[in-house]
Amino acid sequence: MSQVQVEYSLPAGDGTERIARAWARVPLTPTPAQRAQQKARAAALLAENDAVLVAHFYVDGDIQDLALETGGCVADSLEMARFGRDHQAQTLVVAGVRFMGETAKILSPDKRILAPDLDATCSLDLGCPPDAFAAFCDANPDRTVVVYANTSAAVKARADWMVTSSCALAIVRDLAAKGEKILWAPDRHLGDYIARETGADMLMWNGACVVHEEFKGIELELLRAEHPGARVLVHPEAPASVVAQADVVGSTSQLLKAVIEGEAREYIVATDNGIFHRMGQLAPGKTLIEAPTAGDSATCKSCAHCPWMAMNDLVGVIDALERGTGEIHVPEPVRARALGPIERMLAFVAEHPESLVAPVRGFVPHLGSA
Ligand code: 13P
Ligand code: SF4
Numbered sequence: 245m246s247q248v249q250v251e252y253s254l255p256a257g258d259g260t261e262r263i264a265r266a267w268a269r270v271p272l273t274p275t276p277a278q279r280a281q282q283k284a285r286a287a288a289l290l291a292e293n294d295a296v297l298v299a300h301f302y303v304d305g306d307i308q309d310l311a312l313e314t315g316g317c318v319a320d321s322l323e324m325a326r327f328g329r330d331h332q333a334q335t336l337v338v339a340g341v342r343f344m345g346e347t348a349k350i351l352s353p354d355k356r357i358l359a360p361d362l363d364a365t366c367s368l369d370l371g372c373p374p375d376a377f378a379a380f381c382d383a384n385p386d387r388t389v390v391v392y393a394n395t396s397a398a399v400k401a402r403a404d405w406m407v408t409s410s411c412a413l414a415i416v417r418d419l420a421a422k423g424e425k426i427l428w429a430p431d432r433h434l435g436d437y438i439a440r441e442t443g444a445d446m447l448m449w450n451g452a453c454v455v456h457e458e459f460k461g462i463e464l465e466l467l468r469a470e471h472p473g474a475r476v477l478v479h480p481e482a483p484a485s486v487v488a489q490a491d492v493v494g495s496t497s498q499l500l501k502a503v504i505e506g507e508a509r510e511y512i513v514a515t516d517n518g519i520f521h522r523m524g525q526l527a528p529g530k531t532l533i534e535a536p537t538a539g540d541s542a543t544c545k546s547c548a549h550c551p552w553m554a555m556n557d558l559v560g561v562i563d564a565l566e567r568g569t570g571e572i573h574v575p576e577p578v579r580a581r582a583l584g585p586i587e588r589m590l591a592f593v594a595e596h597p598e599s600l601v602a603p604v605r606g607f608v609p610h611l612g613s614a
Contacts, residue, residue, distance in 0.1 A: 246270040248551050252367035255430075255450040257380035266370055268551035269363065271559070282558035283310055289565035290314050295335035295358075297561070298328050298348065301496045302518035302553040303339045307360075307561065311339070318522055320497040321393045322408040322600075325351060326590065337564055338572070339556045341366045345572040346397045350582045359570040360560025364552040366394050371451035372430035374398035380427070384447060387427035388419055391585070394453075395430060397574045401581035406589050409480055410495035413438055414599030415592055420444035433457065437480045437487055441603070453481040455550045459514045461485025463536035467512060474510035474533065477502050482514050486535065490514075494602030502602060503527045517548045 247267045254264040274282060283306055290297060290310075297316035299307050308318045316337075317327045321344055328336045328348040335356040338345040343366060345359045372391075377399050381389055391403040392412070400406050407415050416426060416438045426444050428435040430451030439446045459482045468476065468489065477499045478490035487493055492502040496519055503511050504527050513519065514535035523532055537548050564570045574582070593599055 250367065250454055250551050252371055252454050253450065253452055254371050254373075255376075257376040257449070261450055264370070266365065266367070269361065269555050270551075271555060271557040274558070279306055279558070282306075282562060286310055286558050286561045286565070287314050289562060290316075290337070293335050293565050294333055295337055295565060296328075296331050296333040297337045297339060298324050298331075298344075299338075299556075300324060300340035300344065300518075300553065301500070301522055302516040302550050303556040304518075304554075304558070305521035306558055307339050307556055308521055310558070310561070320408065320410055320495040321347070322410045322495065322593070323497060324348070325393075325408075325586070328352060328355075328357075329590075335565075337561055339561065340364070341369075341394075341550075341552050342572070343369050343394055343396065346574055347393060347586060349572045349574045350397060350400070350579050350586060353574075353576075353579060357572040358564035358568070359572055360557065360564055361555040362570045362572070364555040366550075366552060367454040368392065368394035368430045368451045369396055369399075372396070372399055372449055374402070377429060377449065378402050380429075380449065384427050386425060387447060388424040389427045389429075390416060390419070391429050392431050392434060397578050397582045399429070400585055401578045403582075403585040404588070406582075406585040408495060408589070409434065410498055410600050410602075411589060411593050412480075413441055413603065414596060415589065416444050416446070417442045418592070418596075431481055433483050433487075434480045436484060437493070440484075455516050455548060456481035456514070457483060458537040458548065459483065459486045459535050460538060461489065463538070464489055464512070464514070467533070467536055471510050471512065471533065473508060474512045474531075475502070475506055475508045476512045476535075477514065478535075479515035486514050490605060492602050492604050498600070498602030500526065502604075503530055503532070506530075515548075516550050516553065518550070518553060 255261040297311040299311040329351040426446040429449030475491045510531045
């Protein structure tokens with residue numbers, strides 16, 4: 245089995261942090277004939293098991309296509325959670341990373357939740373260990389604890405609210421308007437973006453996404469100069485110098501919608517390049533350009549593709565359904581405590597559907613490295 249090593253920042257919660265290392269499996273690349281055969285086998289197993297495939301936009305294109313061809317979904321993390329909760333199937337195969345499967349289990353404890361690879365994790369989840377995070381919360385008891393979906397069940401269990409990138413801004417704005425001070429974890433770039441937009445008083449955990457942190461503001465400025473008509477779409481896990489150049493900032497679903505509905509012909513997209521599969525399908529006449537991850541002065545760790553999302557392959561889907569590998573379990577006391585913050589978010593978005601509209605902004609010149 246081949247692997248890649250991934251470095252990520254591991255904050256201690258006391259203002260210090262160190263570089264830690266994790267690994268990700270690199271799946272074998274099937275031949276076209278193998279792909280077709282695996283896809284047919286996986287489709288048959290989904291039907292036999294009365295199972296549904298819930299996939300994220302960053303996973304392998306064959307898995308995305310299989311999900312849509314078999315009545316499943318391809319979505320952002322909020323929609324994956326809602327789809328899995330509301331679907332009548334008793335087995336969900338969640339193709340994404342571990343926290344997405346855990347969220348499904350927390351919402352639907354009686355369903356069987358399978359992951360194509362249980363070791364598919366996320367640098368934000370790894371970078372926020374539950375014990376250190378609990379100590380951080382204990383040291384700041386006057387703050388409302390808001391955590392991003394990209395965390396373990398144990399971290400969610402310590403929170404008041406869970407949010408995803410599609411609704412984080414609206415929820416924090418609402419809390420700030422009520423005078424609440426926020427303790428935010430784990431993504432510092434998303435947290436900084438929310439604080440800048442809302443003016444909320446936010447104490448931050450210092451985690452980061454290894455994929456989005458690689459996008460470079462200076463190189464993006466150069467690319468924009470080459471494509472003056474292009475709209476710039478940015479996921480808010482990217483650094484401030486990249487977000488400052490965005491026309492639209494939003495979750496993966498919101499960025500997809502911006503391409504489908506946008507009048508421009510060209511789009512520079514600063515998120516994992518797995519999303520280009522669905523964007524290309526839904527907006528076939530548009531030109532999609534990857535935002536730069538590295539220039540002459542930088543090295544590229546992830547090159548705009550999440551090493552853990554890449555672990556999802558059709559063989560993993562088949563193994564999960566055939567042999568029950570990759571079943572997600574969450575201890576009941578943790579699950580019960582983690583449910584409240586997730587349900588609070590789902591109730592908020594159900595009550596405020598307008599909160600899911602991505603912020604559209606004009607480009608602010610010379611804010612590039614702000
Ligand atoms: P979305 O909720 O926008 O799909 O983001 C999930 C994620 O992990 C982005 O890196
Ligand atoms: Fe986590 Fe980043 Fe991968 Fe999303 S892209 S799952 S935030 S490491």
